[in-house]
Structure formats: C-alpha cells, structure tokens
Amino acid sequence: xxxxxxxxxxxxVMLRTMNLDGDSQADLSVHGGAAKxxxxxxxxxYAFWKAExxxxxxxxxxxxxxxxxxxxxxxxVHAGDTFRIGGAEVVVTQPRLPCFKLGxxxxxxxxxxxxxxxxxxxxxxxVTRSGLVRRGDGVVLLGADPxxxxxxxxxxxxxxxxxxxxxxxxARRIDPLPDSWKE
Numbered sequence: 001x002x003x004x005x006x007x008x009x010x011x012x013v014m015l016r017t018m019n020l021d022g023d024s025q026a027d028l029s030v031h032g033g034a035a036k037x038x039x040x041x042x043x044x045x046y047a048f049w050k051a052e053x054x055x056x057x058x059x060x061x062x063x064x065x066x067x068x069x070x071x072x073x074x075x076x077v078h079a080g081d082t083f084r085i086g087g088a089e090v091v092v093t094q095p096r097l098p099c100f101k102l103g104x105x106x107x108x109x110x111x112x113x114x115x116x117x118x119x120x121x122x123x124x125x126x127v128t129r130s131g132l133v134r135r136g137d138g139v140v141l142l143g144a145d146p147x148x149x150x151x152x153x154x155x156x157x158x159x160x161x162x163x164x165x166x167x168x169x170x171a172r173r174i175d176p177l178p179d180s181w182k183e
C-alpha cells in the first residue's frame with residue numbers, strides 16, 4: 001500500500017493538521033503525522049525532470065506531492081518559515097527524504113539516488129491553522145524563521161561529510177524542525 005499516487009483536483013479541499021481531506025498516508029511509521037502533514041514540490045522542477053527523463057510522462061503529483069507550488073525553492077524556503085495558503089496556515093518543517101516507493105512510482109531503481117543528488121527534494125509542511133485550499137491559491141509568506149536555514153542547507157548537512165558548526169547550531173534552534181533532524 002502507498003499514498004504516493006496523487007492526481008490534481010479542481011475543487012476546494014480542506015487542509016487539516018494531519019493531511020488534506022481525501023488523502024492519507026499508508027505507512028504512518030515513516031510518512032505523515034503532524035510534521036509531514038503536507039508535501040510541497042516546486043512546479044519548476046518538472047522541467048528539469050522532463051529533460052533528465054525524456055519520454056517519461058510526468059503529470060502534476062508525480063513525486064507524490066500534495067501541493068505543486070510555484071515560486072518557491074529549496075534555496076529560498078527555510079525550515080520554520082510560515083505561510084498562508086488559501087484559508088490555511090502552515091509552517092515548513094523539513095526536506096523530503098524519499099523512500100523506495102518513489103522508485104516504484106517511477107519504475108526506476110535509480111530515481112531515489114538521482115532525486116537526492118539533484119537537491120530537488122521539496123519540503124514538508126505542518127498545518128498550524130486548518131482551512132480550505134484550492135488550485136491557484138497563492139502561497140503568502142507570513143513569517144521568516146530567524147535562523148534562516150534553508151531546505152537546501154538541511155539537505156546539504158544531511159548528505160555531506162562536512163559540518164558547518166554555525167549552520168548546525170542554527171538548525172538545532174528551529175522549533176518546527178523535528179528532533180530526528182536535530183539529532
């Protein structure tokens with residue numbers, strides 16, 4: 001079982017603390033929960049993947065995202081940043097680390113490695129205020145986290161052999177960053 005297969009919807013959907021109405025995660029031991037209620041993936045990454053995987057059909061939602069965003073990137077979004085989307089408010093918690101199910105979705109054994117190497121991970125959101133969201137809603141920055149640690153920074157820290165002591169200290173101070181990342 002998997003919840004990775006997603007399709008765009010045209011009607012408004014209620015975004016709640018654990019997920020969007022009509023969506024669920026199959027394996028709650030590693031997916032979902034309050035810190036991973038919503039997975040956002042930048043639409044701009046699709047052009048990269050279409051060039052990397054010519055001939056492959058890549059419809060919106062192919063990466064298992066709940067929200068396909070525009071104008072956000074791993075370099076500009078920071079863990080702890082808060083946003084309003086439609087009637088909901090969310091906070092960025094962490095990058096996505098894909099599991100084998102992404103490989104199953106793409107029918108490629110190399111996609112998880114390529115996904116991580118690309119740095120195009122997207123990010124998870126916790127819902128701080130439930131509300132209706134709909135296609136075309138803007139994503140409005142409500143507050144920038146004072147630690148200023150981007151999703152790209154976190155991916156780099158997780159995957160590199162080098163450590164930046166200042167960046168590590170700032171990351172540990174981000175309240176919404178889960179303990180598993182702080183460790």
